[in-house]
Amino acid sequence: MNEVLSWTTAPVLVIGAGIMGAGIAQVAAQAGHPVFLFDLREGASSKAKQQLEMTLSGLVAKGRLSEEAAKQTVGRITAIASLEEAGSALLAVEAIVENLEAKRTLLRQLEELLPSHAILATNTSSISVTAIANGLRHPERVVGMHFFNPVPLMKLVEVVHGLQTQQQVAETIFELAKGWGKVPVHAKSTPGFIVNRIARPFYAEALAILQEQGAQPHEIDACLVAAGFRMGPCALMDLIGHDTNFAVTQSVYAANFFDKRFVPSIVQKELVDGGLLGRKAGRGFYTYGPDGAAVPPLSAVETRPVVVSRDVVVHGSGLQADWLANAVVAATGGNVTRAPSSVTVGLVAGDFELVMTDGRCAWEISSAHPERHVAVFDRFNPRLVEHGRPLPLAYTAATAEGAENARSWLAALGFHPVFMKDSPGLVVARTIAMLANEAADAVTHGVCDEFGADSAMKLGVNYPAGPFEWVRQWNGDLLSSCAGIAQVLDCLDAYYRGERYRVSPWIRERAAGAQPPLRKDAR
Numbered sequence: 004m005n006e007v008l009s010w011t012t013a014p015v016l017v018i019g020a021g022i023m024g025a026g027i028a029q030v031a032a033q034a035g036h037p038v039f040l041f042d043l044r045e046g047a048s049s050k051a052k053q054q055l056e057m058t059l060s061g062l063v064a065k066g067r068l069s070e071e072a073a074k075q076t077v078g079r080i081t082a083i084a085s086l087e088e089a090g091s092a093l094l095a096v097e098a099i100v101e102n103l104e105a106k107r108t109l110l111r112q113l114e115e116l117l118p119s120h121a122i123l124a125t126n127t128s129s130i131s132v133t134a135i136a137n138g139l140r141h142p143e144r145v146v147g148m149h150f151f152n153p154v155p156l157m158k159l160v161e162v163v164h165g166l167q168t169q170q171q172v173a174e175t176i177f178e179l180a181k182g183w184g185k186v187p188v189h190a191k192s193t194p195g196f197i198v199n200r201i202a203r204p205f206y207a208e209a210l211a212i213l214q215e216q217g218a219q220p221h222e223i224d225a226c227l228v229a230a231g232f233r234m235g236p237c238a239l240m241d242l243i244g245h246d247t248n249f250a251v252t253q254s255v256y257a258a259n260f261f262d263k264r265f266v267p268s269i270v271q272k273e274l275v276d277g278g279l280l281g282r283k284a285g286r287g288f289y290t291y292g293p294d295g296a297a298v299p300p301l302s303a304v305e306t307r308p309v310v311v312s313r314d315v316v317v318h319g320s321g322l323q324a325d326w327l328a329n330a331v332v333a334a335t336g337g338n339v340t341r342a343p344s345s346v347t348v349g350l351v352a353g354d355f356e357l358v359m360t361d362g363r364c365a366w367e368i369s370s371a372h373p374e375r376h377v378a379v380f381d382r383f384n385p386r387l388v389e390h391g392r393p394l395p396l397a398y399t400a401a402t403a404e405g406a407e408n409a410r411s412w413l414a415a416l417g418f419h420p421v422f423m424k425d426s427p428g429l430v431v432a433r434t435i436a437m438l439a440n441e442a443a444d445a446v447t448h449g450v451c452d453e454f455g456a457d458s459a460m461k462l463g464v465n466y467p468a469g470p471f472e473w474v475r476q477w478n479g480d481l482l483s484s485c486a487g488i489a490q491v492l493d494c495l496d497a498y499y500r501g502e503r504y505r506v507s508p509w510i511r512e513r514a515a516g517a518q519p520p521l522r523k524d525a526r
């Protein structure tokens with residue numbers, strides 16, 4: 004601990020005064036470190052310092068920062084024109100161009116200039132920390148310190164361990180990041196680390212649904228926002244830029260030796276090839292004007308009052324089934340009979356069956372009950388339901404009457420039904436099952452532990468819950484939750500074939516009743 008304390012005022016060298024480097028310099032200076040800021044481009048570090056001064060003055064003017072704190076922060080930063088001026092630095096954080104050779108060359112140079120116990124950290128978002136350290140005299144002092152953009156606001160820091168990173172070095176950076184007001188999470192140096200790996204299905208499943216004409220971008224976005232995500236995947240890809248998002252997907256795909264799990268999408272490639280890069284280009288999935296995106300509204304839904312000719316039976320147990328039973332009573336005033344032993348959640352009213360997706364398509368369910376009109380709706384979070392929330396709904400072409408019933412029923416229950424192609428897991432269940440599965444694989448591969456994955460996804464990309472929180476909420480207890488997720492993935496696998504939807508051993512084991520103890524430190 005003493006050793007950690009001695010780091011809290013250690014001089015820090017930040018190399019690269021671009022978007023990330025400027026932010027890293029700011030948080031280090033705000034935490035009390037003297038900071039040297041260097042950039043290869045002449046004048047870039049001085050300009051970044053001036054820019055920071057202006058930003059902090061703005062915060063002072065708004066009363067969000069004291070004049071003294073702003074002055075001290077800026078005063079701690081020295082823009083330097085040559086690396087030699089930073090010879091006393093005990094921590095170097097590089098945020099230069101994302102290129103392996105450039106980073107290796109820089110770190111070799113730093114090895115000569117800085118004290119032998121200085122830590123060399125890299126903010127790389129996609130290059131192996133092990134590879135960056137290769138060839139150095141002391142690769143054990145190289146560690147990833149992966150910040151998120153914008154650095155002053157985003158809490159997450161992935162502390163990335165290369166194969167040769169010394170544990171003490173990683174722990175020092177972990178504690179230091181905490182002192183900088185961040186939430187650090189340990190990660191193993193593997194493609195995409197935690198966030199960029201686990202987040203891939205959020206984009207990939209939306210792109211797959213688009214490719215097969217399952218739903219429109221604004222429909223997918225509306226349904227995932229209704230499920231609690233701050234932004235839908237299409238709007239988010241537009242914001243990130245399709246070129247950047249596509250490059251990360253390609254890099255994770257290639258780095259995993261072309262594992263089909265991570266295969267990029269031709270839908271996105273077309274956008275990139277056409278220069279429709281998203282918000283920055285004025286057009287991506289949506290068209291952007293001075294007032295923001297032109298997002299088409301969801302289609303209006305015509306419904307008729309639901310006719311309750313006899314008792315409604317609500318199937319299944321758990322949060323959603325309970326919510327459904329109450330909502331049916333509220334909507335119809337009629338009687339509800341419960342069938343809690345049913346493995347699916349849904350309702351049966353006469354010859355009409357409305358089922359919450361368990362991965363099976365409506366046509367598969369209706370083949371078991373040919374006498375019924377069957378429709379499938381997506382998973383929903385009962386805690387988030389408020390009137391008019393969009394919810395995907397699918398039915399088979401053979402049951403058009405069922406569709407009308409489904410639309411009216413869903414509207415009566417308070418949702419805005421969004422019709423989409425009849426496919427496994429619709430939008431929400433499919434996306435969340437895949438995110439949980441990728442997180443489970445990351446843990447299986449020792450990239451991070453469950454807690455790390457949850458923190459990283461909530462703090463790095465603002466997910467409304469962590470993937471393991473979703474796992475635990477899916478069906479109440481861990482065994483049936485994992486069984487439920489595995490079923491959605493198995494249905495996707497049976498439908499599409501290929502490696503993409505293979506179930507993680509972490510999920511499979513627990514679905515079978517094996518409950519290995521949680522590992523607190525999976526590195």
Ligand code: NAI
Pocket residue numbers: 018019020021022023024041042043044047097098099100101102105109126127128129149150151152
């Ligand atoms: P940027 O292009 O805004 O800034 C990079 C800066 O480094 C430029 O000012 C450039 O002149 C300077 N530079 C390039 N080579 C140099 C060298 N050899 N020595 C000194 N300075 C050099 O890039 P950005 O976005 O700040 O990214 C920097 C690093 O951070 C990259 O490794 C990137 O992958 C990573 N990163 C970026 C994130 C983002 O959202 N932009 C998020 C997390 C990590």
